[in-house]
Amino acid sequence: xxxxxxxxxxxPPLGVGVCGYYEYREVKGVxxxxxxxxxxxxxxxxRAVIIAAxxxxxxxxxxxxxxxxVAECCSxxxxxxxxxxxxxxxxxxxxxxxxMDIPASPEYxxxxxxxxxxxxxxxxxxxxxxEMSVAEGRAEGISFVRRFRMKNGNVQTNPGVDNPDVxxxxxxxxxxxxxxxxxxxxxxxxxxxxxxxHADTVGGELVSADWPGFAVKTVEAALENTRCLFLTGxxxxxxxxxxxxxxxxxxxxxxxxxxxxxxxYEHAKHMGRKxxxxxxxxxxxxxxxxxxxxxxxxxxxxxxxNRENDRLEEAKKISELYLSGxxxxxxxxxxxxxxxxxxxxxIVELEHGPEGYRFVLSALKIxxxxxxxxxxxxxxxxxxTIEKECGDGVFVCCLTNGxxxxxxxxxxxxxxxxxxxxxxxxxxxxxxxxxxxxxxxLSI
Numbered sequence: 001x002x003x004x005x006x007x008x009x010x011x012p013p014l015g016v017g018v019c020g021y022y023e024y025r026e027v028k029g030v031x032x033x034x035x036x037x038x039x040x041x042x043x044x045x046x047r048a049v050i051i052a053a054x055x056x057x058x059x060x061x062x063x064x065x066x067x068x069x070v071a072e073c074c075s076x077x078x079x080x081x082x083x084x085x086x087x088x089x090x091x092x093x094x095x096x097x098x099x100m101d102i103p104a105s106p107e108y109x110x111x112x113x114x115x116x117x118x119x120x121x122x123x124x125x126x127x128x129x130x131e132m133s134v135a136e137g138r139a140e141g142i143s144f145v146r147r148f149r150m151k152n153g154n155v156q157t158n159p160g161v162d163n164p165d166v167x168x169x170x171x172x173x174x175x176x177x178x179x180x181x182x183x184x185x186x187x188x189x190x191x192x193x194x195x196x197x198h199a200d201t202v203g204g205e206l207v208s209a210d211w212p213g214f215a216v217k218t219v220e221a222a223l224e225n226t227r228c229l230f231l232t233g234x235x236x237x238x239x240x241x242x243x244x245x246x247x248x249x250x251x252x253x254x255x256x257x258x259x260x261x262x263x264x265y266e267h268a269k270h271m272g273r274k275x276x277x278x279x280x281x282x283x284x285x286x287x288x289x290x291x292x293x294x295x296x297x298x299x300x301x302x303x304x305x306n307r308e309n310d311r312l313e314e315a316k317k318i319s320e321l322y323l324s325g326x327x328x329x330x331x332x333x334x335x336x337x338x339x340x341x342x343x344x345x346x347i348v349e350l351e352h353g354p355e356g357y358r359f360v361l362s363a364l365k366i367x368x369x370x371x372x373x374x375x376x377x378x379x380x381x382x383x384x385t386i387e388k389e390c391g392d393g394v395f396v397c398c399l400t401n402g403x404x405x406x407x408x409x410x411x412x413x414x415x416x417x418x419x420x421x422x423x424x425x426x427x428x429x430x431x432x433x434x435x436x437x438x439x440x441x442l443s444i
Contacts, residue, residue: 001291004040004126012092017102019056020089031208040123046294048080057403085399088210089200128187133286137278143173143197157418158335177278196233201268214272234383260334291367295444301436304426315347342422373400378407
């Protein structure tokens with residue numbers, strides 16, 4: 001097996017739209033730079049590349065175009081191109097984002113696309129013989145379920161810190177940090193790290209890669225001659241909000257925010273250090289894995305849409321108020337306002353269909369290690385199901401080769417909350433997703 005690495009800066013200029021919230025933001029400065037990184041693999045005639053970008057999300061249509069360009073440039077199949085997004089909420093809009101009413105920047109879009117393709121090309125130019133091994137650690141106390149059942153029976157996402165009306169959390173976070181260590185002859189060691197929780201710790205209009213960026217920087221600073229690439233794991237129902245923090249755990253966080261979600265740049269650094277520590281503390285105790293072959297594939301699945309017309313007129317009024325800048329006239333605030341607006345947008349957009357959506361699952365097999373790519377944000381239990389059914393050698397990666405929607409569990413639709421209420425997919429999509437991924441992984 002031969003492996004190559006490359007990285008290019010993709011920090012946007014001032015004025016480019018910022019992606020992540022249902023309100024308009026534009027870049028007004030830079031806290032830390034954003035990057036696209038690539039790890040290229042070659043074994044015999046087999047070639048593949050993993051690309052990680054410090055952006056919130058990329059549509060399937062955009063990723064299709066990027067994959068074709070990379071394939072043409074690097075002489076490999078488009079199905080062998082695996083593009084993953086960090087989901088930072090302080091990064092640029094790439095392409096049109098109609099649901100959030102944020103305009104694209106054609107100039108930046110071209111720069112981003114060219115940087116991504118060139119990064120892949122440079123990674124293949126850097127190929128060196130390599131050996132692989134895997135390990136895992138824990139990053140405890142930084143990821144928390146964000147969906148709660150309230151005492152009145154309702155389910156609320158991000159109900160606030162120390163809320164006396166909370167009855168119980170719905171689910172458990174996954175503290176596992178998995179990583180693939182790649183030791184290269186006469187070259188840097190490459191570490192591919194995966195962890196799942198939302199990257200929405202900073203906020204505002206200053207560019208930042210958020211905690212995934214700090215995880216990468218910390219690993220590279222602590223381990224000599226090491227380059228790191230981060231992949232987003234299953235994170236649709238978890239984030240950084242500790243529902244009952246101690247006084248010490250409040251340090252580095254600002255609690256008076258527009259949506260009630262505590263955020264802080266110093267806390268992003270803290271989270272990055274915790275994830276990095278799980279790697280650094282286990283980097284010397286890794287289990288060798290085979291890297292003798294490369295396999296890849298994609299599978300299209302169909303999911304029925306979550307159409308609902310009995311509240312259409314109400315949804316239209318809510319959507320009109322939001323889009324006209326009059327959301328303050330709605331009788332909601334903070335996360336409840338975000339949920340109501342997102343739900344209304346979903347109802348209005350699905351008034352005339354479609355009846356369902358087609359999604360493409362991605363899989364990349366590097367020897368004994370498999371990367372399972374989902375084109376959206378799946379709940380942690382969906383990730384656990386895929387790992388359980390498909391084996392310990394699977395890295396479940398969200399926001400891969402697309403990022404259109406949440407993939408909630410079926411139980412979440414019965415419970416409610418932001419993710420299920422805003423999802424364009426009908427209940428039952430989790431089984432379609434896990435069955436499809438299992439079939440895909442068995443086929444490569």
